[in-house]
Amino acid sequence: METVLLLNPPGKKRYIRDYFCSKVSKSGYLYPPTDLLLQSGLLARDFRVLALDAVADGLSAEASLERIATLRPDHLLTLAGAVSLGEDAEFLARLRREVPTIRSAVGIGDLFLEDPAAALERFEGLDAVAVDFTADGPGRFFAGRGDHGLATRGGAPGQAPARGEFSIPVPRHDLFASPRYRYPFVRRHPFAVVLTNFGCPYRCSFCVMPGLGFKSRSVDNVLEELDLLKARGCRDIYFNDQTFGADRPRTRALLEAMIRKNHGFGFVCFTRVDLMNREFLLLLKRAGCHTVMFGAESADDALLESYSKNITARGVLAARAACRELGLRTVATFILGLPGETEESALATIAFAKRLDPDFASFNLAVPRMGTPLRREALDRGYADAGDGEMDQSGSRASLATESLAAERAEALRNRASREFYLRPSKILGKLLDVRTTVDVLNLTRDGLGVVADAVRGLRRERKGNG
Numbered sequence: 532m533e534t535v536l537l538l539n540p541p542g543k544k545r546y547i548r549d550y551f552c553s554k555v556s557k558s559g560y561l562y563p564p565t566d567l568l569l570q571s572g573l574l575a576r577d578f579r580v581l582a583l584d585a586v587a588d589g590l591s592a593e594a595s596l597e598r599i600a601t602l603r604p605d606h607l608l609t610l611a612g613a614v615s616l617g618e619d620a621e622f623l624a625r626l627r628r629e630v631p632t633i634r635s636a637v638g639i640g641d642l643f644l645e646d647p648a649a650a651l652e653r654f655e656g657l658d659a660v661a662v663d664f665t666a667d668g669p670g671r672f673f674a675g676r677g678d679h680g681l682a683t684r685g686g687a688p689g690q691a692p693a694r695g696e697f698s699i700p701v702p703r704h705d706l707f708a709s710p711r712y713r714y715p716f717v718r719r720h721p722f723a724v725v726l727t728n729f730g731c732p733y734r735c736s737f738c739v740m741p742g743l744g745f746k747s748r749s750v751d752n753v754l755e756e757l758d759l760l761k762a763r764g765c766r767d768i769y770f771n772d773q774t775f776g777a778d779r780p781r782t783r784a785l786l787e788a789m790i791r792k793n794h795g796f797g798f799v800c801f802t803r804v805d806l807m808n809r810e811f812l813l814l815l816k817r818a819g820c821h822t823v824m825f826g827a828e829s830a831d832d833a834l835l836e837s838y839s840k841n842i843t844a845r846g847v848l849a850a851r852a853a854c855r856e857l858g859l860r861t862v863a864t865f866i867l868g869l870p871g872e873t874e875e876s877a878l879a880t881i882a883f884a885k886r887l888d889p890d891f892a893s894f895n896l897a898v899p900r901m902g903t904p905l906r907r908e909a910l911d912r913g914y915a916d917a918g919d920g921e922m923d924q925s926g927s928r929a930s931l932a933t934e935s936l937a938a939e940r941a942e943a944l945r946n947r948a949s950r951e952f953y954l955r956p957s958k959i960l961g962k963l964l965d966v967r968t969t970v971d972v973l974n975l976t977r978d979g980l981g982v983v984a985d986a987v988r989g990l991r992r993e994r995k996g997n998g
Contacts, residue, residue, distance in 0.1 A: 535578040535673060536604035536633075537567040537706070540622050541585035541595045542615050550664075550771060551641040551739050553612025554925035557893075558977055561587055562714045563707035563724045565771050566639045566664040570608055571707075572700035573667045577674060578606070582706040589711075592622055596629055603632045606673040608661075611640040611654070613901065616921040623656030637661055637669045637681060642920055644739055645901035647682035647689055650920075659683040662743065663693050665729045692744025693730050698752040701759050714769050715977075716799045716822045716862060716891065718968050722767035723760050727753050727785060731773040733803065734839045735826075736904035737866065737897060740773045747778040750785045754792070761794045768798035768819075775800035776811060786818040797821045804842050804850035809857075816857050822890075823854055824862040830883035831876045834869060838905070844883060851887050860965070861889040867948065868897040868941035870908060870933050877936070881948045885955070890965065894948040896941055898922050898930045 539548060545556040550565045567582065574580050581602055585595045607626075611619040619640075627633060636657050643650045643660040651657055659681040661668050668690065671679035682689035704723055714722065728747045731740035760768070776782045789796070800815070801824040815823065827847045829835055835842055847863070854861045865884055867877050884892050899906035899915040899922070909915035914931045922930045929938035952958065966972055 532579045533605040533673070534603070535574050535580050535606045535608060535670075536599065536602060537571060537574075537580065537582040538599070538607060538609040539564050539567065539584040539586050540609060540611070540615075540619055541590050541592050542618055544615075546586055546612060546615050548610040548612035548615070548640055550773075551639075551644060551743070552924050553614040553641050554923050555614060557925060558715060560713050560715050560977075562712050562722075562769060563704075563709075564610055565724055565726060566610060567608065568702045568704070568707055568724060569664050569699060569726060570669060571703035574608070574670050574673075575703055576700060577670055580703060580706065582703075584707070584709060587709045587711045592625075595622075596626060599626065600630050604630075605632060605634055607633050607636040608669050609636060609638055609657075611638045611642060611657075613640070613642040613920055614923045616642055616653075620654050620656070623654060625656075627656040635659075635673055637672055639664055641739060641901055641924065643682070643901075644742065645906070648685065651682070651684045653920075657684075659686075660689070662689050663729065665693070665697055665699060665726070665746070665748075666690070692742065693746040694744050695746050696749055697729070697746050698749045701756050704760065704763065704765075713974070713977075714799070715974050716824070716860070717767040717769060718797050718821055718970055719766040720970055721763075721765055722769060723765045724769050724771050725753065725756060725760070726771055727775065727782070728772050728777060732777050733774060733841070736838045736908075737869065737900070739900050739902050742902045745777065747781050750781060750788060753785055754788055757789070757792075757794055757796070761796070766796065768796050770798055770800040772801065774806070775802045776806045777803075779806070779811075783814065786814045789818040795819070799824065801825065804847050807850040807853060809853050812853050812857050812859060816859060820859065822860040822862060824864070825850065827863040827884070827887060827889075828866045829869070829872075829876065830880040831872075834871055834876060837871060838869060848887060851889060860891075862891040862893065863887060863889040864893045864895065865948070866895055866897050867945050868929060868931055868933075868936055868938075869905070870897075870912065870914060870931065871935070872897075872933070872941075873935045874940065874944070877941070877944045881944070881951060884948065884952055888958075890961075892948075892952050893925075894945050894952070895925050896929050896931075896945050898924050900924060 638657045638660045668680045680690035730743035730745040732745040796819045799822040899909040929941045932938040
């Protein structure tokens with residue numbers, strides 16, 4: 532039986548390359564890569580499957596090459612990211628030269644979403660790229676079948692956006708059981724990543740997900756995976772859907788089944804504030820949810836409307852209040868520096884974040900991600916360079932400079948937002964009082980140190996820029 536290696540390549544930083552989102556981990560966390568995890572079960576039907584997460588294992592490029600050479604894989608399914616474009620291209624080219632047993636290689640990553648053929652020209656180590664990791668295209672490609680649906684060098688552009696329903700073989704969670712995996716919002720270990728839908732039906736123009744289409748996984752198929760995770764001793768789940776609950780009837784059926792089965796899982800999910808009515812939140816709570824993540828993005832309703840977010844600041848406040856009433860922790864994400872952002876609107880968003888007061892907040896800078904309307908707008912207006920494909924999706928550094936907000940100022944405002952939100956005495960006390968588990972203690976220690984370190988770095992950059 533031929534062997535397929537699932538690879539998260541090494542990097543100079545702690546990169547997260549997951550679900551077409553690549554970034555530098557803000558506080559050192561890393562979780563099992565969803566793309567490779569879901570492919571593991573599909574590939575295991577016809578191949579011997581191995582996995583190597585060089586980032587989790589802390590392997591250098593040299594050590595990774597040595598490890599892979601000893602595994603002697605026949606095929607390679609690898610992640611790659613815009614955040615590490617140069618490093619990934621160089622490593623994969625070298626890998627193909629130095630490990631001749633690899634006869635074919637497929638890549639998955641955000642940098643391939645806009646123009647796969649052009650991206651492949653920069654990646655001599657790859658033969659094709661996949662844009663749907665819930666489909667069996669890579670396996671068909673490795674088997675030499677022509678109906679694989681992948682984008683190939685000088686060949687077909689790849690399959691159409693996803694739609695409908697899907698089921699997959701239960702992923703091989705045993706291949707992704709590193710003790711180094713952690714996620715800041717899970718409350719107990721061991722934890723696992725689970726997907727109940729793929730893509731997103733909403734149209735936020737700064738996000739890559741609308742271009743992927745949308746399809747839902749059958750409830751019975753998800754429950755089969757949850758049963759296996761329960762038998763393995765899993766205690767917490769990170770549902771990595773881009774919008775948990777987007778297919779409301781199917782999600783309700785899943786949550787009701789989880790309540791009946793009484794798995795005892797705690798879980799984290801990401802959803803939208805316009806889905807977060809009390810009925811849905813109460814069902815989440817009864818099924819084991821302890822933390823809800825959502826995009827608040829901005830306090831400026833006009834800006835939210837212009838980027839098709841289709842929510843309002845008032846709606847965000849109402850969703851947060853409903854979560855607080857039910858005892859659900861909240862994580863709100865914000866974007867600063869979108870075209871149209873001004874100093875005044877950014878400061879209003881910072882003030883809004885403190886008024887909203889979620890349990891956690893993530894402040895990011897706008898990034899012209901591949902294949903998004905935002906990228907097309909940024910290129911048309913000269914806010915971004917078409918030749919610059921390397922970017923950090925989390926927005927740790929500014930990728931856009933607009934007429935109303937310079938890149939350096941956007942970075943300073945992001946740093947200010949994080950400092951003002953997290954270094955308030957009330958927030959520090961609240962975090963200490965929220966500790967419930969040993970994992971909470973570890974997360975608070977690591978993430979707290981990360982926030983302080985980020986604040987110090989931000990102040991240094993600001994002073995250097997002003998000096």
